[in-house]
Amino acid sequence: MKQDQKPRPRQLTSFVTFRLARLQASLNAQATSILKTSSGLSLVEWRILQTLEWFEFNTLKQLSDITEIDKGQLSRKIASMVDKGLLEQTPDEMDKRVQHLTLTQRARDICAKAMPIMQARQDLLLKDVSKDDLEVFYKVIDKLEAASKTREIP
Amino acid sequence: MKQDQKPRPRQLTSFVTFRLARLQASLNAQATSILKTSSGLSLVEWRILQTLEWFEFNTLKQLSDITEIDKGQLSRKIASMVDKGLLEQTPDEMDKRVQHLTLTQRARDICAKAMPIMQARQDLLLKDVSKDDLEVFYKVIDKLEAASKTREIP
DNA sequence: ACAATTTAGTTGACCTGTCAAATAAAAAGT
Protein backbone atom coordinates (compact mmCIF):
# COMPACT_ATOMS: atom_id res chain seq x y z
CA MET A 1 0.00 0.00 0.00
CA LYS A 2 2.84 2.32 -0.75
CA GLN A 3 0.87 5.07 -2.32
CA ASP A 4 2.39 8.46 -1.87
CA GLN A 5 5.74 7.26 -0.67
CA LYS A 6 7.10 10.02 -2.78
CA PRO A 7 4.58 12.81 -2.31
CA ARG A 8 5.51 14.10 -5.73
CA PRO A 9 4.92 16.90 -8.16
CA ARG A 10 1.93 19.06 -8.11
CA GLN A 11 2.60 22.39 -9.65
CA LEU A 12 5.99 23.99 -9.56
CA THR A 13 4.17 27.09 -8.64
CA SER A 14 6.90 29.50 -9.42
CA PHE A 15 7.84 27.99 -12.73
CA VAL A 16 8.17 31.18 -14.75
CA THR A 17 10.28 32.79 -12.07
CA PHE A 18 12.20 29.58 -11.56
CA ARG A 19 13.11 29.51 -15.24
CA LEU A 20 14.00 33.17 -15.27
CA ALA A 21 16.19 32.88 -12.19
CA ARG A 22 18.11 30.01 -13.70
CA LEU A 23 18.50 31.77 -17.02
CA GLN A 24 19.70 34.86 -15.22
CA ALA A 25 22.34 32.87 -13.32
CA SER A 26 23.62 31.45 -16.55
CA LEU A 27 23.61 34.76 -18.42
CA ASN A 28 25.41 36.51 -15.59
CA ALA A 29 28.12 33.89 -15.45
CA GLN A 30 28.63 34.19 -19.18
CA ALA A 31 28.75 37.98 -19.23
CA THR A 32 31.02 38.12 -16.20
CA SER A 33 33.45 35.70 -17.76
CA ILE A 34 33.51 37.48 -21.13
CA LEU A 35 33.91 40.92 -19.57
CA LYS A 36 36.67 39.78 -17.28
CA THR A 37 38.84 38.49 -20.07
CA SER A 38 37.98 41.15 -22.60
CA SER A 39 38.04 44.30 -20.49
CA GLY A 40 38.57 43.71 -16.80
CA LEU A 41 35.21 45.28 -16.06
CA SER A 42 32.74 43.70 -13.67
CA LEU A 43 29.20 43.15 -14.86
CA VAL A 44 27.80 45.99 -12.77
CA GLU A 45 30.47 48.33 -14.04
CA TRP A 46 29.61 47.41 -17.59
CA ARG A 47 25.92 47.89 -16.92
CA ILE A 48 26.52 51.30 -15.39
CA LEU A 49 28.75 52.48 -18.23
CA GLN A 50 26.38 51.18 -20.90
CA THR A 51 23.39 52.76 -19.26
CA LEU A 52 25.12 56.11 -19.01
CA GLU A 53 26.15 55.93 -22.64
CA TRP A 54 22.75 54.80 -23.78
CA PHE A 55 20.28 56.95 -21.91
CA GLU A 56 19.87 60.69 -21.82
CA PHE A 57 20.71 61.18 -18.20
CA ASN A 58 23.55 60.90 -15.77
CA THR A 59 22.63 61.00 -12.12
CA LEU A 60 22.59 58.23 -9.57
CA LYS A 61 18.87 58.50 -9.02
CA GLN A 62 18.05 58.15 -12.69
CA LEU A 63 20.48 55.30 -13.02
CA SER A 64 18.87 53.55 -10.09
CA ASP A 65 15.36 54.11 -11.46
CA ILE A 66 16.08 52.77 -14.91
CA THR A 67 18.22 49.79 -13.99
CA GLU A 68 16.56 48.88 -10.69
CA ILE A 69 20.01 48.59 -9.19
CA ASP A 70 19.94 49.58 -5.52
CA LYS A 71 20.98 53.16 -4.91
CA GLY A 72 23.23 52.13 -2.05
CA GLN A 73 25.07 49.74 -4.27
CA LEU A 74 25.29 52.36 -6.98
CA SER A 75 26.63 54.98 -4.61
CA ARG A 76 29.51 52.75 -3.61
CA LYS A 77 30.13 51.37 -7.07
CA ILE A 78 30.27 54.85 -8.54
CA ALA A 79 32.71 55.97 -5.87
CA SER A 80 34.99 53.06 -6.69
CA MET A 81 34.68 53.72 -10.41
CA VAL A 82 35.64 57.34 -9.87
CA ASP A 83 38.69 56.06 -7.98
CA LYS A 84 39.56 53.75 -10.83
CA GLY A 85 39.31 56.61 -13.30
CA LEU A 86 36.26 55.28 -15.10
CA LEU A 87 33.80 57.98 -14.12
CA GLU A 88 33.88 61.67 -13.39
CA GLN A 89 31.47 63.39 -11.06
CA THR A 90 30.54 67.01 -11.55
CA PRO A 91 28.18 68.70 -9.12
CA ASP A 92 24.97 70.19 -10.42
CA GLU A 93 24.88 73.99 -10.49
CA MET A 94 21.33 74.38 -9.30
CA ASP A 95 20.84 71.44 -7.00
CA LYS A 96 23.75 70.90 -4.71
CA ARG A 97 22.66 67.37 -3.88
CA VAL A 98 23.06 65.91 -7.32
CA GLN A 99 26.18 64.82 -9.10
CA HIS A 100 26.39 64.37 -12.84
CA LEU A 101 28.31 61.38 -14.05
CA THR A 102 30.34 61.15 -17.20
CA LEU A 103 32.56 58.45 -18.63
CA THR A 104 36.23 59.24 -18.74
CA GLN A 105 38.14 58.71 -21.96
CA ARG A 106 39.62 55.62 -20.38
CA ALA A 107 36.15 54.20 -19.75
CA ARG A 108 35.12 54.97 -23.30
CA ASP A 109 38.20 53.20 -24.61
CA ILE A 110 37.54 50.15 -22.51
CA CYS A 111 33.91 50.06 -23.60
CA ALA A 112 34.90 50.40 -27.23
CA LYS A 113 37.19 47.46 -26.82
CA ALA A 114 34.63 45.29 -25.06
CA MET A 115 31.75 46.29 -27.30
CA PRO A 116 32.41 44.09 -30.34
CA ILE A 117 32.68 40.97 -28.26
CA MET A 118 29.62 41.84 -26.22
CA GLN A 119 27.80 42.55 -29.44
CA ALA A 120 28.88 39.18 -30.76
CA ARG A 121 27.54 37.61 -27.64
CA GLN A 122 24.21 39.35 -28.05
CA ASP A 123 24.04 38.11 -31.64
CA LEU A 124 24.86 34.61 -30.50
CA LEU A 125 22.16 34.73 -27.87
CA LEU A 126 19.53 35.82 -30.36
CA LYS A 127 20.81 33.90 -33.34
CA ASP A 128 17.99 31.38 -33.43
CA VAL A 129 15.23 33.68 -32.23
CA SER A 130 12.91 34.99 -34.93
CA LYS A 131 11.92 38.63 -35.01
CA ASP A 132 8.33 37.75 -34.19
CA ASP A 133 9.28 35.57 -31.27
CA LEU A 134 11.54 38.25 -29.91
CA GLU A 135 8.73 40.74 -30.08
CA VAL A 136 6.47 38.41 -28.13
CA PHE A 137 9.31 37.86 -25.69
CA TYR A 138 9.65 41.56 -24.97
CA LYS A 139 5.90 41.90 -24.68
CA VAL A 140 5.77 39.19 -22.03
CA ILE A 141 8.69 40.75 -20.19
CA ASP A 142 6.80 44.04 -20.13
CA LYS A 143 3.76 42.38 -18.65
CA LEU A 144 5.73 40.44 -16.06
CA GLU A 145 7.56 43.57 -15.12
CA ALA A 146 4.36 45.53 -14.71
CA ALA A 147 2.80 42.78 -12.60
CA SER A 148 5.93 42.43 -10.52
CA LYS A 149 5.51 45.98 -9.25
CA THR A 150 2.49 44.84 -7.30
CA ARG A 151 3.47 44.21 -3.72
CA GLU A 152 0.08 43.22 -2.35
CA ILE A 153 -1.34 40.08 -3.83
CA PRO A 154 -5.16 40.20 -4.00
CA MET B 1 29.16 73.04 -35.07
CA LYS B 2 28.19 71.19 -31.95
CA GLN B 3 27.60 67.88 -33.49
CA ASP B 4 28.16 64.99 -31.20
CA GLN B 5 28.30 66.98 -28.02
CA LYS B 6 26.30 64.16 -26.57
CA PRO B 7 27.71 61.09 -28.28
CA ARG B 8 24.36 59.44 -27.85
CA PRO B 9 22.57 56.21 -28.40
CA ARG B 10 23.75 53.62 -30.81
CA GLN B 11 22.64 50.19 -29.80
CA LEU B 12 22.14 49.24 -26.20
CA THR B 13 24.05 46.17 -27.07
CA SER B 14 22.95 44.09 -24.18
CA PHE B 15 19.31 44.98 -24.44
CA VAL B 16 17.86 41.53 -23.91
CA THR B 17 20.06 40.92 -20.92
CA PHE B 18 19.48 44.44 -19.67
CA ARG B 19 15.74 43.86 -19.73
CA LEU B 20 16.06 40.47 -18.11
CA ALA B 21 18.29 41.79 -15.35
CA ARG B 22 15.85 44.54 -14.53
CA LEU B 23 12.90 42.16 -14.59
CA GLN B 24 14.77 39.80 -12.33
CA ALA B 25 15.48 42.56 -9.81
CA SER B 26 11.82 43.43 -9.71
CA LEU B 27 10.62 39.85 -9.45
CA ASN B 28 13.06 39.07 -6.68
CA ALA B 29 11.99 42.07 -4.66
CA GLN B 30 8.37 41.06 -5.02
CA ALA B 31 8.92 37.43 -4.10
CA THR B 32 11.15 38.33 -1.17
CA SER B 33 8.59 40.71 0.21
CA ILE B 34 5.69 38.27 -0.19
CA LEU B 35 7.61 35.38 1.34
CA LYS B 36 8.78 37.41 4.27
CA THR B 37 5.31 38.41 5.35
CA SER B 38 3.62 35.13 4.47
CA SER B 39 6.12 32.59 5.74
CA GLY B 40 9.36 34.03 7.03
CA LEU B 41 11.27 32.15 4.37
CA SER B 42 13.96 33.79 2.30
CA LEU B 43 13.77 33.50 -1.45
CA VAL B 44 16.63 30.99 -1.65
CA GLU B 45 15.06 28.89 1.06
CA TRP B 46 11.78 28.86 -0.83
CA ARG B 47 13.55 27.95 -4.03
CA ILE B 48 15.37 25.08 -2.37
CA LEU B 49 12.25 23.73 -0.72
CA GLN B 50 10.18 24.00 -3.90
CA THR B 51 12.85 22.37 -5.98
CA LEU B 52 13.13 19.47 -3.57
CA GLU B 53 9.37 19.03 -3.52
CA TRP B 54 9.06 19.32 -7.25
CA PHE B 55 11.87 17.27 -8.68
CA GLU B 56 12.66 13.61 -8.27
CA PHE B 57 15.93 14.05 -6.46
CA ASN B 58 17.37 15.27 -3.24
CA THR B 59 21.12 15.80 -3.19
CA LEU B 60 23.10 19.01 -3.17
CA LYS B 61 24.72 18.25 -6.50
CA GLN B 62 21.44 17.68 -8.27
CA LEU B 63 19.97 20.76 -6.64
CA SER B 64 22.91 22.79 -7.82
CA ASP B 65 22.71 21.41 -11.35
CA ILE B 66 19.04 22.08 -11.81
CA THR B 67 18.82 25.50 -10.18
CA GLU B 68 22.28 26.80 -11.12
CA ILE B 69 22.71 27.94 -7.56
CA ASP B 70 26.36 27.74 -6.52
CA LYS B 71 27.17 24.58 -4.58
CA GLY B 72 29.07 26.57 -1.99
CA GLN B 73 26.08 28.72 -1.34
CA LEU B 74 23.86 25.66 -1.23
CA SER B 75 26.13 23.86 1.19
CA ARG B 76 25.93 26.71 3.68
CA LYS B 77 22.23 27.37 3.12
CA ILE B 78 21.37 23.73 3.62
CA ALA B 79 23.36 23.61 6.84
CA SER B 80 21.47 26.60 8.17
CA MET B 81 18.15 25.13 7.08
CA VAL B 82 18.96 21.91 8.90
CA ASP B 83 19.68 24.02 11.97
CA LYS B 84 16.36 25.79 11.60
CA GLY B 85 14.56 22.46 11.35
CA LEU B 86 13.52 22.87 7.73
CA LEU B 87 15.56 20.07 6.23
CA GLU B 88 16.82 16.70 7.26
CA GLN B 89 19.97 15.13 5.93
CA THR B 90 20.34 11.38 5.68
CA PRO B 91 23.56 9.86 4.40
CA ASP B 92 23.47 7.64 1.36
CA GLU B 93 23.99 3.94 2.05
CA MET B 94 26.19 3.24 -0.95
CA ASP B 95 28.06 6.47 -1.44
CA LYS B 96 29.33 7.92 1.79
CA ARG B 97 29.88 11.33 0.21
CA VAL B 98 26.29 12.08 -0.58
CA GLN B 99 23.55 13.29 1.71
CA HIS B 100 19.89 13.00 0.88
CA LEU B 101 17.74 15.94 1.77
CA THR B 102 14.15 15.82 2.87
CA LEU B 103 11.74 18.49 4.04
CA THR B 104 10.71 18.30 7.65
CA GLN B 105 7.05 18.41 8.56
CA ARG B 106 7.63 21.98 9.68
CA ALA B 107 8.97 22.92 6.25
CA ARG B 108 6.04 21.25 4.56
CA ASP B 109 3.64 23.15 6.77
CA ILE B 110 5.31 26.45 6.01
CA CYS B 111 5.29 25.73 2.30
CA ALA B 112 1.66 24.76 2.41
CA LYS B 113 0.90 28.06 4.07
CA ALA B 114 2.94 30.10 1.60
CA MET B 115 1.81 28.20 -1.46
CA PRO B 116 -1.62 29.77 -2.05
CA ILE B 117 -0.22 33.27 -1.97
CA MET B 118 2.71 32.36 -4.17
CA GLN B 119 0.30 30.66 -6.53
CA ALA B 120 -1.81 33.80 -6.57
CA ARG B 121 1.26 35.76 -7.41
CA GLN B 122 2.10 33.44 -10.26
CA ASP B 123 -1.45 33.82 -11.57
CA LEU B 124 -1.17 37.57 -11.28
CA LEU B 125 2.10 37.59 -13.17
CA LEU B 126 0.68 35.55 -16.03
CA LYS B 127 -2.82 36.97 -15.96
CA ASP B 128 -2.51 38.91 -19.21
CA VAL B 129 -0.22 36.50 -21.01
CA SER B 130 -1.88 34.25 -23.56
CA LYS B 131 -1.10 30.57 -23.73
CA ASP B 132 0.56 30.99 -27.11
CA ASP B 133 2.69 33.89 -25.98
CA LEU B 134 3.78 32.00 -22.91
CA GLU B 135 4.81 29.09 -25.07
CA VAL B 136 6.93 31.37 -27.23
CA PHE B 137 8.34 32.92 -24.09
CA TYR B 138 9.52 29.56 -22.78
CA LYS B 139 10.91 28.67 -26.17
CA VAL B 140 13.01 31.84 -26.24
CA ILE B 141 14.18 31.23 -22.68
CA ASP B 142 15.31 27.77 -23.74
CA LYS B 143 17.31 29.20 -26.61
CA LEU B 144 18.87 31.93 -24.53
CA GLU B 145 19.73 29.42 -21.88
CA ALA B 146 21.39 27.12 -24.39
CA ALA B 147 23.35 29.98 -25.94
CA SER B 148 24.37 31.28 -22.53
CA LYS B 149 26.27 28.08 -21.86
CA THR B 150 28.80 29.10 -24.47
CA ARG B 151 31.77 30.67 -22.79
CA GLU B 152 33.85 31.37 -25.88
CA ILE B 153 32.36 33.84 -28.26
CA PRO B 154 33.31 33.03 -31.88
C1' DA C 1 46.25 -3.94 -5.31
C1' DC C 2 47.16 0.76 -6.10
C1' DA C 3 48.18 5.20 -8.25
C1' DA C 4 45.60 8.70 -10.87
C1' DT C 5 41.36 10.89 -11.79
C1' DT C 6 36.78 12.23 -10.90
C1' DT C 7 33.05 13.51 -7.95
C1' DA C 8 30.13 15.31 -3.70
C1' DG C 9 30.36 18.39 -0.59
C1' DT C 10 32.84 22.01 2.50
C1' DT C 11 35.36 26.12 3.47
C1' DG C 12 37.64 30.80 2.95
C1' DA C 13 37.83 35.07 0.80
C1' DC C 14 35.66 38.40 -1.40
C1' DC C 15 32.25 40.87 -4.27
C1' DT C 16 27.23 41.92 -5.10
C1' DG C 17 22.58 42.96 -3.60
C1' DT C 18 19.17 44.62 -0.18
C1' DC C 19 17.19 47.19 3.58
C1' DA C 20 16.87 50.76 6.61
C1' DA C 21 18.56 54.66 8.83
C1' DA C 22 21.18 59.00 8.38
C1' DT C 23 22.39 63.57 6.01
C1' DA C 24 21.68 67.36 3.77
C1' DA C 25 19.69 70.09 0.31
C1' DA C 26 15.30 71.36 -2.19
C1' DA C 27 10.38 72.21 -2.41
C1' DA C 28 5.86 72.83 -0.40
C1' DG C 29 2.75 74.49 3.08
C1' DT C 30 1.66 77.84 6.41
Added chain:
DNA sequence: ACTTTTTATTTGACAGGTCAACTAAATTGT
Protein backbone atom coordinates in the same frame (compact mmCIF):
# COMPACT_ATOMS: atom_id res chain seq x y z
C1' DA D 1 10.39 83.64 7.14
C1' DC D 2 9.95 79.13 8.93
C1' DT D 3 8.39 74.55 9.74
C1' DT D 4 7.27 70.23 7.27
C1' DT D 5 7.89 67.16 3.69
C1' DT D 6 10.21 65.35 -0.10
C1' DT D 7 14.31 64.15 -2.62
C1' DA D 8 19.36 62.78 -3.79
C1' DT D 9 22.88 60.62 -1.98
C1' DT D 10 25.66 58.18 1.69
C1' DT D 11 26.50 54.82 5.18
C1' DG D 12 26.04 50.54 8.12
C1' DA D 13 24.82 45.99 8.62
C1' DC D 14 24.00 41.87 6.73
C1' DA D 15 22.28 38.25 3.34
C1' DG D 16 23.17 36.41 -1.22
C1' DG D 17 26.33 35.01 -4.90
C1' DT D 18 30.86 33.60 -7.03
C1' DC D 19 35.50 31.58 -7.27
C1' DA D 20 38.92 28.67 -6.13
C1' DA D 21 41.19 25.70 -3.09
C1' DC D 22 40.36 21.74 -0.14
C1' DT D 23 38.80 17.08 1.82
C1' DA D 24 37.26 12.68 1.41
C1' DA D 25 35.15 9.11 -0.96
C1' DA D 26 34.27 6.84 -5.42
C1' DT D 27 35.81 5.34 -10.00
C1' DT D 28 39.09 4.35 -13.61
C1' DG D 29 43.27 2.62 -15.49
C1' DT D 30 47.16 -0.15 -15.02
